[in-house]
Amino acid sequence: MPKINVDGNEIDAKPGQMILQACLDAGMPLPHYCYHPGLSIPASCRICLVEVEGLPKLVPSCQTPIRDGMVVHSNSSKAIANQKQVMEYLLINHPLDCPVCDQAGECLLQDYSYQYGRSQSRFEEDKIKNPKKDVGENVMLYSDRCIMCTRCVRFTREVSGTSELFVEGRGHREEIAIFPGRPVNNKLAGNVVDLCPVGALLDKDFLFKQRVWLLKETPSISPADAGGENIWIHHNEGLIYRIKPRYNAEVNQWWISDDTRYCYKPVHETKRLRAARRAQYGTQVDTAPQHALEQATRELTNLVSTNGPGSLYAMLSPMMACEEAWLLATAIRQIDPQAVLVLGPVPTAASDEVFKNSLTGKETFRIKAEKVPNAAGVRRVMQVLGGPTATFEEFTAAKPAGKAAAGATGLAKLKGGWIVGGYLSNWVPAEMPALFRAGNYRVVQDILPSGLSDAADVLIPGAAWAEKDGSWENHAGKIQAFAAAIAPPEGAVREGDVYYKMLGRTGLYNAEVVRREMGEPFAVVKVPERDAKEAAFEFVEL
Ligand code: SF4
Ligand code: FES
Numbered sequence: 068m069p070k071i072n073v074d075g076n077e078i079d080a081k082p083g084q085m086i087l088q089a090c091l092d093a094g095m096p097l098p099h100y101c102y103h104p105g106l107s108i109p110a111s112c113r114i115c116l117v118e119v120e121g122l123p124k125l126v127p128s129c130q131t132p133i134r135d136g137m138v139v140h141s142n143s144s145k146a147i148a149n150q151k152q153v154m155e156y157l158l159i160n161h162p163l164d165c166p167v168c169d170q171a172g173e174c175l176l177q178d179y180s181y182q183y184g185r186s187q188s189r190f191e192e193d194k195i196k197n198p199k200k201d202v203g204e205n206v207m208l209y210s211d212r213c214i215m216c217t218r219c220v221r222f223t224r225e226v227s228g229t230s231e232l233f234v235e236g237r238g239h240r241e242e243i244a245i246f247p248g249r250p251v252n253n254k255l256a257g258n259v260v261d262l263c264p265v266g267a268l269l270d271k272d273f274l275f276k277q278r279v280w281l282l283k284e285t286p287s288i289s290p291a292d293a294g295g296e297n298i299w300i301h302h303n304e305g306l307i308y309r310i311k312p313r314y315n316a317e318v319n320q321w322w323i324s325d326d327t328r329y330c331y332k333p334v335h336e337t338k339r340l341r342a343a344r345r346a347q348y349g350t351q352v353d354t355a356p357q358h359a360l361e362q363a364t365r366e367l368t369n370l371v372s373t374n375g376p377g378s379l380y381a382m383l384s385p386m387m388a389c390e391e392a393w394l395l396a397t398a399i400r401q402i403d404p405q406a407v408l409v410l411g412p413v414p415t416a417a418s419d420e421v422f423k424n425s426l427t428g429k430e431t432f433r434i435k436a437e438k439v440p441n442a443a444g445v446r447r448v449m450q451v452l453g454g455p456t457a458t459f460e461e462f463t464a465a466k467p468a469g470k471a472a473a474g475a476t477g478l479a480k481l482k483g484g485w486i487v488g489g490y491l492s493n494w495v496p497a498e499m500p501a502l503f504r505a506g507n508y509r510v511v512q513d514i515l516p517s518g519l520s521d522a523a524d525v526l527i528p529g530a531a532w533a534e535k536d537g538s539w540e541n542h543a544g545k546i547q548a549f550a551a552a553i554a555p556p557e558g559a560v561r562e563g564d565v566y567y568k569m570l571g572r573t574g575l576y577n578a579e580v581v582r583r584e585m586g587e588p589f590a591v592v593k594v595p596e597r598d599a600k601e602a603a604f605e606f607v608e609l
Pocket of ligand 1: 112212213215216217218219262263264265267268
């Protein structure tokens with residue numbers, strides 16, 4: 068492995084690597100704006116210039132390949148003078164509006180001006196004031212803050228392949244612009260906001276909502292589809308404010324889709340179910356979750372005593388964590404050893420949405436057609452546990468018990484069951500009563516109201532994905548863990564806690580403990596919390 072010496076420190080590098088990336092991988096941050104490991108390298112911002120022994124002038128570290136034994140100086144007087152000059156140049160027309168800028172606290176310009184800038188501006192003329200531009204459904208451009216790093220332009224060409232953004236004008240008149248009638252509305256548009264090293268491109272959804280230093284971050288997985296995109300949930304005081312990509316080389320690299328970015332909204336939906344209910348004289352009345360659970364297990368047990376094994380089913384939602392599906396399946400089989408496990412509806416688009424580099428035609432990103440995160444994981448649970456199982460189509464095609472011929476077996480014999488939702492939008496089809504066996508005893512756990520929750524014999528409000536721990540299996544068979552970012556709203560109960568009670572287990576639901584019991588088929592893929600490649604586009608305190 069080649070070695071280079073940077074400011075007196077010997078570091079390992081990979082053959083063909085650029086000096087800057089080798090330093091970032093080794094935890095030695097060099098200033099950089101235009102460089103991003105997921106994009107081409109224009110070497111245009113010039114803040115990363117370093118002195119290399121044997122070369123006559125400063126070279127861009129982002130674009131200069133390493134050579135074994137190379138000696139690099141990033142803090143020599145020449146390199147520091149360049150850093151100061153670049154900072155002074157970038158700040159000439161930059162407004163001093165950090166107090167009202169959303170990027171403050173995570174802005175490379177702000178951070179580097181502390182590190183490499185001058186304390187006083189020598190610029191006495193009027194600053195050029197470029198306009199704010201509405202460049203997309205979710206994206207706002209504050210042109211006067213732009214430092215023309217072109218990361219955003221390169222992203223729309225090289226990753227989304229949609230090429231909506233371009234550089235208009237030359238010299239001090241340069242501006243980022245969109246073509247008339249072609250806003251940045253592609254499904255990956257939000258990534259340009261993450262890429263922008265300053266507060267020029269901002270997410271309208273997050274605009275002026277929260278100072279970034281107040282946010283806490285929790286690693287999670289996207290619930291929007293079967294892709295398993297790795298994300299950070301940024302939240303404060305029980306509210307989610309935004310979702311950011313979490314680098315995973317094998318899944319989503321640095322990017323997420325806008326479906327993922329805004330999928331947290333149903334979590335704070337005002338209509339969230341918050342009270343347990345039970346049917347009484349043809350209507351529903353509020354009850355305590357504990358009483359609802361006791362009534363549900365009592366009635367389900369009676370059904371099995373009256374009708375024999377094979378009378379119950381559990382409809383496992385593809386929004387459930389593998390651990391929750393495992394616990395519910397085990398709990399229902401404790402009441403009825405022949406209970407049928409059914410995978411709930413799996414909403415699926417016609418095909419995957421594929422994004423390609425507009426210059427090379429190479430695939431860069433894929434949004435999966437399957438719009439739930441864990442159909443594969445629930446299928447795995449059903450397969451590992453064995454016993455009677457059915458698809459949603461088989462379950463709904465079989466005639467309800469009341470209309471079944473005498474001596475009917477299998478699905479037609481079912482008398483009641485446990486149905487879990489947890490989807491991000493109303494998932495219950497219009498023909499709900501027939502599909503979910505009107506007349507059968509139904510225990511429903513869900514987060515949003517529907518015809519089914521209104522018709523439930525027992526309703527237990529559940530927790531949304533961001534409110535609980537667990538793991539999901541993506542379309543490629545990767546089982547990835549996610550953590551609770553916030554607590555469920557008052558009145559809602561985490562599914563795992565309910566199943567713990569049904570199984571007579573003590574304490575609260577613990578996904579890791581359950582995962583250990585589930586064994587090898589459910590081993591999660593380990594992803595480092597922070598990856599060198601992710602750190603490459605974040606500011607690292609020197
Ligand atoms: S808008 Fe942001 S990402 Fe785009 S060129 Fe300007 S500073 Fe760079
Ligand atoms: S020139 Fe190297 S990061 Fe911009």
